[in-house]
Amino acid sequence: MTELVSTTPGLYPLPDWAKQTLSDLKxxxxxxxxxxxxxxxxxxxxxxxxxxxxxxxxxxGLDHVVxxxxxxxxxxxxxxxxxxxxxxxxIVRYYDNNNFYRDPQVRGELTFSGDVAAELDKTADLLGxxxxxxxLPGPYSLADLSTDEYYxxxxxxxxxxxxxxxxEVDAFPEHETLFLLEPSLVExxxxxxxxxxxxEAISAVADATDANVVVHTYWGSLEEKVYAHLxxxxxxxxxxxxxxxxxxxxxxxxxEYGTKxxxxxxxxxxxxxxxxxxxxxRERVEWTLDRVQNKTFDTAYVTSNTELFYLPENRAxxxxxxxxxxxxxxxxxxx
Numbered sequence: 442m443t444e445l446v447s448t449t450p451g452l453y454p455l456p457d458w459a460k461q462t463l464s465d466l467k468x469x470x471x472x473x474x475x476x477x478x479x480x481x482x483x484x485x486x487x488x489x490x491x492x493x494x495x496x497x498x499x500x501x502g503l504d505h506v507v508x509x510x511x512x513x514x515x516x517x518x519x520x521x522x523x524x525x526x527x528x529x530x531x532i533v534r535y536y537d538n539n540n541f542y543r544d545p546q547v548r549g550e551l552t553f554s555g556d557v558a559a560e561l562d563k564t565a566d567l568l569g570x571x572x573x574x575x576x577l578p579g580p581y582s583l584a585d586l587s588t589d590e591y592y593x594x595x596x597x598x599x600x601x602x603x604x605x606x607x608x609e610v611d612a613f614p615e616h617e618t619l620f621l622l623e624p625s626l627v628e629x630x631x632x633x634x635x636x637x638x639x640x641e642a643i644s645a646v647a648d649a650t651d652a653n654v655v656v657h658t659y660w661g662s663l664e665e666k667v668y669a670h671l672x673x674x675x676x677x678x679x680x681x682x683x684x685x686x687x688x689x690x691x692x693x694x695x696x697e698y699g700t701k702x703x704x705x706x707x708x709x710x711x712x713x714x715x716x717x718x719x720x721x722x723r724e725r726v727e728w729t730l731d732r733v734q735n736k737t738f739d740t741a742y743v744t745s746n747t748e749l750f751y752l753p754e755n756r757a758x759x760x761x762x763x764x765x766x767x768x769x770x771x772x773x774x775x776x
Contacts (some may be wrong), residue, residue, distance in 0.1 A: 442581040443730065443738045445768035446652065448505035449498075450620050450657050450680075450704035450711075451576035452748030454757050455511055459490040477523035477556055481502055487512055488563065495567045497758050505574040505618055505742075508564040513540075516748070517578035517622060518586045520609065521545035525554050527775035530588065535626050536660065538712075538751075545587045547598070551605035555753070558612035565614040572617040579623035579656060580606055580642040581631060595635055603642035618653045618681070618742075620705075621646060626671065627661045636667065640674035653677040653740075655705045657749050661686030668694040670699075680705030684746040696734045704738050706730075707746030710761055714752060716759040719766035726767065743768050 455463065466483050467474070479487075485700055494509040513519035516535050521527045522542070532541045556579065557635065565573055578586070580603035584595075589745040592598040610619065621643060631639050647654040657680030663671065671679060678701050681691050701750030708725045709717050726743055766772060 445726065446504045446742050447764040447768040448502075448503060448574055448618070448620075448739055448742050449507060449746050449761070449764065450622055450659075450744060450748055451510050451574075452513060452516060452750045453494050453509040453511060454750045454752055454754050456490050456493050457754050459511070462486050475512050475519070475523060482615045485556075491560070491563060492567055495564060495695050498761055499568075499571055501758070501761040502769075503761055504696075504765070504768065505572045506564075507574050507576050508560050510560075512560065515545070516540065516542050516750075517582055517624075518542045518545050520554065520557055520578065520606070521547065521551075521583065521587055524551065524554050526550060526552065526591075536624060540751075542586070546590050547587055547592070548590045550591070553608045553612070554605075555609070555612055557609055557630060558614070561613050561616065565616075568591060573614070574618045575610070575613050575616045575652070576620045576622065577606055577609070577646070577652075579621035579626075580646055581639045582625035585625040585629050588727040596638055597688060598606060599634050599635065599638060599642050603645040605699070606646045607649040610646060614652065616650070616652050618655060619647070619650050620655050620657050621676075623656050623658050624660050624747075626658050626667055627663055627682070628697055630664050632666050636670050640670055640672075643671075644675040647674070647676050653703065654744060655680050655703070657705050657707070657744070658682065659685070659707055662690040663694060665690075665694060665697075669698050672698055677701055677743065678703035678705050678740070680707060680742065680744070682746040683706040683725070684708065684710045692732050700733070700736070702738060703742070704733075705739040705742040705744055707744055709745040711745035711747035711749050711760075713752045714756045716756060717763050719763050719769075719772060722763055722767035723772055
């Protein structure tokens with residue numbers, strides 16, 4: 442029988458009070474965004490906000506709890522925009538939506554940073570016995586969102602990014618799962634000269650932890666060839682967006698090329714304020730698992746398809762509760 446685990450891919454909206462407080466503390470210009478060298482007042486505000494979103498997840502009953510990535514002004518680009526050998530360039534559209542981030546221009550060696558590990562250390566202290574889930578951009582997406590001004594070769598740059606992320610993971614506190622977010626595999630598929638290298642890069646990051654590793658893809662379905670290569674990655678699960686894109690293509694990929702022993706199901710809309718009923722989410726889980734041929738999964742991570750920071754705080758919180766309730770054993774679903 443498949444174990445259902447409720448979780449999210451992280452990147453939460455700031456609590457409403459924190460938006461105004463941090464706006465006053467940080468300012469409103471590009472150079473006022475997070476750099477990793479913030480003063481004590483800003484650090485304290487983020488610490489308070491982190492404690493709040495962690496408590497919301499625990500209170501909602503989520504099985505795996507994330508840090509929330511509230512400091513990530515630049516979304517998935519954050520681990521590089523705070524790096525000492527990276528300069529932030531102009532504002533760039535974050536995929537095909539109305540969010541923007543500072544272009545991370547890599548101008549030196551991607552040495553160890555420890556920024557994300559410090560966030561997770563604080564989260565682990567808050568959680569006690571609760572299950573911590575770490576979240577990072579996958580190496581391909583992080584490289585895709587960045588500008589290489591140092592390595593000079595796409596393959597070498599991807600290797601450098603994967604080695605950098607692996608070094609960061611090695612410093613993480615104990616965690617139950619690691620979600621590697623790879624929307625660029627959907628939005629900007631790798632070219633033929635690098636596509637076979639992508640699973641190697643992902644495996645290098647996954648090998649840095651003993652936790653279960655999920656490569657979560659979203660904003661549509663993966664191209665057949667991209668998926669076939671992704672199956673070569675040494676990870677425990679692949680995550681699929683069952684809200685956006687071509688679901689038939691996703692099921693074709695899974696049934697044609699197989700999938701891992703675990704799976705992540707993006708079944709709650711991370712960009713729509715409509716809050717799904719838990720029974721509806723559970724029906725989607727069962728419908729989706731039934732469409733996978735000749736396969737029973739050990740674990741199915743039930744999650745939103747995308748990050749939740751697009752939503753108002755109250756709607757994001759309500760979706761956490763819906764995800765948690767949808768995985769409860771006693772939930773009754775109409776036939």
